[in-house]
Amino acid sequence: MxxxxxxxxxxxxxxxxxxxxxxxxxxxxxxxxxxxxxxxxxxxxxxxxxxxxxxxxxVKAVTPPSYLRTTIVNSIYAPKKFTEAQQSVWDTVISKFTQLLFTNKEASMEQTPTNLFTGKKGIFVLSGAIVAVVAIVYLAGLYPPADTEDAVGTIGGVQKAKKYRSEQIAEKDVVLKNEKNARVIQSDKFQKLNKNDRFQKIAKDASFQELLKDAAFQELLKDAAFQELLKDAAFQELLKDAAFQELMKDAAFQELAKDAAHAELMKDAAFQELMKDAAYQELMKDAAFQELMKDAAFAELLKDAAFQELLKDAAFQELLKDAAFQELLKDAAFQELLKDAAFQELLKDAAFQELMKDAAFQELMKDAAKEAY
Amino acid sequence: MNDKSDSVLVKECLSGIKKSFEILVDRYQKPVFNVAFRIINNYDDAAEIAQTTFIKAFENLSTFDTKRKFFSWLYRIATNESLNYLKARKQHELLSDDHVSHDQTPDEKFDDAESDEQLQTALMQLNPDYRIVLVLCHFHNLSYKEISSILDVPEKTVKSRLFSARKNLKELLERENI
Known part of the structure; x- marks a missing residue:
């Protein structure tokens, strides 16, 4: 046999x-x-x-993309199609933003039904208007509205807006300065993002609206690199995350977002790559890390030019993704140490970063930091 | 809430509690994604198949036979979607760079990753019917009976495909000197 x-x-x-x-x-x-x-x-x-x-x-199981769950769940909750009321509200939203594209913008601004996006200085210049419109609609998630009542509450009334639109807007006056950005608004990704009902809620948050009015933040929205970040699927998923949305509503975080230096950091390609990173996004969703970001001292650290340089460093970004290091980052005494210029130089060293990932060494660092400060 | 059985969650979902379906998504998104990924070997498209699988399951939940196991039904949709994908492509795709487990850092268990890559490459050269039974048996630890239920073929066929798949895989790996 x-x-x-x-x-x-x-x-x-x-x-x-x-x-x-x-x-x-x-x-x-x-x-x-x-x-x-x-x-x-x-x-x-x-x-x-x-x-x-x-x-x-x-063979190891492969981790699905972080956006998968949200995409599935959103599909389940997504309305099949627009109702007439929703379409009406969307028209209103469009009209509201379209006014920003008009050559006669000074007059338009004064008669806007709500003051949501107006400012004393006439905040949007024409050349940047479409960029800001796309970004604001994008961030605010006003499209499509979840239901009529909610949407009316958000934008200040359908009827007023229609009246405004019919009196103030003439088609010939509309000048689209950036067709590429106009296409974003029609893209599948954009529409999927805005079908997220949780994301829409942020648009109704007064403090977030304040953030949108902030000049530094608007400059950030107009930045081409930041717009690329906004188009990134992973970053869109972050924007849809309930915890991150809560973070965006937080006053301390908004202060940080308004900071011109921080806005510059946000425009940095390397930092944007970091923000697209799933692990870093998880860190940003982490309640404790959010607390850290809201912390005035840490916010100051984030505004610090040297620290921002450090944040742009590829090796340091890798270190930032390390779970143990993330724990260390939340330590108050360690935060003090992080502000030290000499220490920041040391942090950029690859060998030192490896050492920093070691749990025992981190404990040592915490103790040393406590003694020093 | 998470301790509820699949059948309880399905019933709750059928009664209008969509939140219960979210728990099912949490429970099975990774295995469903992995079934698709191992069959089609494309990370992004596997995610799309996983999404389609759950949406179809949700939309057709009323037709689900509650006497059957929910995951078998889900896997069945996923394997069918994967097969449809392959038919549409009409080719056995070569391994993409995306296959490496996202659980691991690049410098982590390099040998394992390399071995996984070689195996996946060999798997992609098998007949899809053979590949599916190997995936369900070895990556998801399912029994002949469960695989039979998922593929809607007799257990005898499952065994025949599985045994032949192993034989072919062995020959492929030997030929490639892996």
Missing amino acids: TMTDPDNFDHIFELMNKEIDGVNSKKESAELKRHLQKHADSARYFKKLQSISKRLGR
Whole structure:
């Protein structure tokens, strides 16, 4: 009886496979064992099959993209199509933003139904208007409105807006300065983002609206690199995250967002890559880290030019993604240490970063930091 | 809430509690994604298949036979979607760079990652029917019976495909000297 005997091969082959799958009876296992003891070729064959099966069993599961859950859940909750009322509100929203594109913007601003996006200085210049419009609609998630009542509460009334639109807007006056950005508004990604009902709620938050009115933040919205970031699927997922939205509503975080130096940091390509990173986004969603970001001292640290340089450093960004280091970052005394210029230089060193990932060393650092400050 | 059985969650969902479906999504998004990924070997498209799988499951939940296991039904949708994808592509795709586990950092267990890559490359050269049974058996630890239920084929067919798949994979790996 050998593996080369066709009649016997099928039987032994089945016993081998069933043995691997753990479904052989004791009798079958014993029969296979006897066979393998007598036939070296069969034993080698079986060993190889076993090895392959073990290798298959060791293959690691792949982590799905972070946006998958949100996309699925949003699809479940998404309305099938616009209702008439929703379309009406969307028209109003469009009209509201379209006014910003008009050459006669000074007059338009004064008669806006709400003061949501107006300011004393006439905040948007024409050349940047479409960029700001896209970004604000994008961030505020005003499209499409969840339902009429909510939307009316958000934008100050459908009827007023319609009246305003009919009196103030003439098609010939509309000048789109950036067609690329106009297309963003029609893209699938954009529409999917704005179908998120939780995301829409942020638009109703007064403090977030204040943030939108802030000149530094508006400059950030107009920045081409930041717009690219906004178009990034992973960053959009971050924007949809309830915890991150809460963070955006937070006054301390908004203060940070308004800070011109921080806005510059946000425009930095390397930092944007960091913000797109799933692990860093997880960190940003982390309640404790959010607390840290809201912390005035840490916010100051984030505004610090040297620290911002450090944040742009690729190796440091890798370090930032390390879970243990993230824990250390939340330590108040360590935050003090982080502000030190000499220490920041040290932090950029690759070997030191490896050391920083070590739990015992981190404890040591915390103690040293406490003693120093 | 998370301790609820699949069947309880399905019933709650059918009664209008959409939140219960979210728990099912949390419970099965990773395995469903992995089924698709191992069959089609494309990270982004596997995510799309996983999304389609859950949406179809949600939309057709009323037709689900509650006597069956929910995950079997879900896997069935996922494997069918994956097969449809492959038919549409009409080719066995080569391994993309995306396959490496996102659980691991690049310098972590490099050997394992390399081994995974070699195996996935070999898997992609198998007939999709064979690949699916290997994926369900070895990556998801499902029994012949469960695989039979998912693929809607007799257990005998599952065994036949699985055994042949192992044999072919062994020969492929030997030929490639892996």
